[in-house]
Amino acid sequence: MDGTSPPISPWFNRDAFNDVLKRNKPVVCALSASYISTFVGYPLDSLKSRLQTTKTRMPVLTLAGIVYREEGVTGFYRGLWIPLVTISFVRAASFTIYSSTKEYCRKNSYFTGDRASDAALAGGLSGALSGSLISFTSAPFELVKVRRQLEYSIAATKGVQMVKPPNTIDAVREIFRTHGLSGPWIGFRLHFVRDTAGTALYFFEYDAMRHLLGRQRSGEQGPTPAWLPIPTSLIPFVCGSLAGVSSWALIYPLDVVKTKVQQRALAGTPPKGVWETLRRLVRGPDPKDPKPVLAGIARIYRGLGVSAVRSITTHGLLWTIFDITSHYIDHLP
Template sequence: MSGERPSNYLFDSVALHESLRRNKAVVCAISASYISTFAGYPLDSIKSRLQTTKTPISIARLAALVYREEGVRGFYRGLWIPLMTISFVRAASFTIYTRTKEYFRERHMFNRDRMLDVAATGGLGGALSGSLISFGSAPFELVKVRRQLEYSIAASKGVRLAKPPNTIEAIRDIFRTNGLFGLYTGFRLHFVRDTMGTALYFFEYDGLRHIMGRAPSGEQGETPHWLPLHASLVPFCCGSVAGVTSWALIYPLDVVKTKVQQRALAGERKRTVFETLHRLIRGPDPNAPKPLLLGLARIYRGLGVSALRSVTTHGLLWTFFDLTSAYIDGLPRAASDDSIEQ
């Protein structure tokens, strides 16, 4: 035998395995993202509603209200938007993040044995990833917010919805009212939020994984004696902690962004970021401001459900990311040319 490969080599299992290895970060990110997004989306929908309600309401009561008025579909309104974009966003985000870390590693710019250096490379990769991805994700998130808040936006306009518009109709309405750039309503806030949030997220995740025993090669070693977790639980715990804490730090910015977008979509008078933040904290009446602590509580309204969403989505994301990565690493490799010729 000459060792020539069959004509359908591109479609055989060996070629598929090699392709999966070359694109491992993308494959892991996409597959894990679909699962985590579907699991956490109902909580994200409730979070958006809590952020824009004018009167305090419990999570359980709001969930019951959504179910009574909109049914189960109300919790998944606009789901196909993140599912459609998640392949682009996650694939691009993880590619930029991993390539940035490889760039620093190849130039020996950070010490891979020190926790702060490991965290810093992750943070820099996350900041670059978040800033670049925001240009593509902003329009889709605006439409998602519009779909989640259809009823409150209609109420602001004095309209009672018999049937909410579908996604295509929502996009057409935004375009008709504000033009093409209307899809970038609130973009500056979106850009800052994603840049800061993604940087904090990867900074914390890589730092925590280093503390929990991940070797520079990427393999999971023994966890520290003061937190003896099973190796399979490390990605979930690190992803959950990084997701919750980074989100809590930028949560006020997300609340302001959602409120600015809601007002713009409802056709209400435009307010500056600081005016919006001040009104959220101290109330609309300057002569009778709300107590500061009460205002801060309103800013963080929905943080509980948002934290639960972060635990669910980011814990599952990294768990399935690592499982998929381990599966790809364990696939049979192509035989060497020498062995084929023999």
């Protein structure tokens, strides 16, 4: 015996495996972080979609109780496998585009100064490119997710008493049967604008905050500033949460309009334009008896509270796990 440990398996090459992890670090980090954060935050996302489309104001806990009574625990996770299996891969592609664009900027000396504005602009540009490209593939998956989440309200709009909701495959078939080959891209323009602007804002804010909290342009984390002396392990969670909440709050009205447009299309009701949908949400359906503007704005932001909690949870976890995985891969032999 020479004292060395035997290989794990004659078919397993640790060095080759570590090399694969290092070469595909953005994908590995994004996938591992996405699976966990998506599963944790999905019930809140489901409640958010329902709050956006209900006509009456309802406390979150009341709605959660109704969902539990009528649909059980599975009601909160209806359509989960779609984002769990697909959006996680979409997010991996998004992070890869984001990382590659930032690397391109670094190699060509774009936004490479040691200022927060340079870090923010590099992140915002990379995020905008990532969001716009990924929207072409993420739009159909999100439409199916919305279809699953709003099955009961869509059935009620059609005047149908739903006994057993269709599964995901049946929902996809129904979209193609009713709307043809272009069906999965219902509301795509709004989805494209939302994802491009939202992803740009998100990475713009995240990279700016990480720079302010001590991350160097090389990627290494330095000491935190005196005005916020928090443990370095909490920095990804804090920056991810703040970036997720603030960017989502800015584009939230657009997401509400998108969901409403998609709901009407899926329910087979006459379509309305973007501005008409927004006007009706803010001022009500009767132009002769408009609702107060503040009440309409409050309706637009219905569900923002639960959405904010979801963003804090999912984006905080996302970046925390992303950084842990990244640190692990960087220190592999």
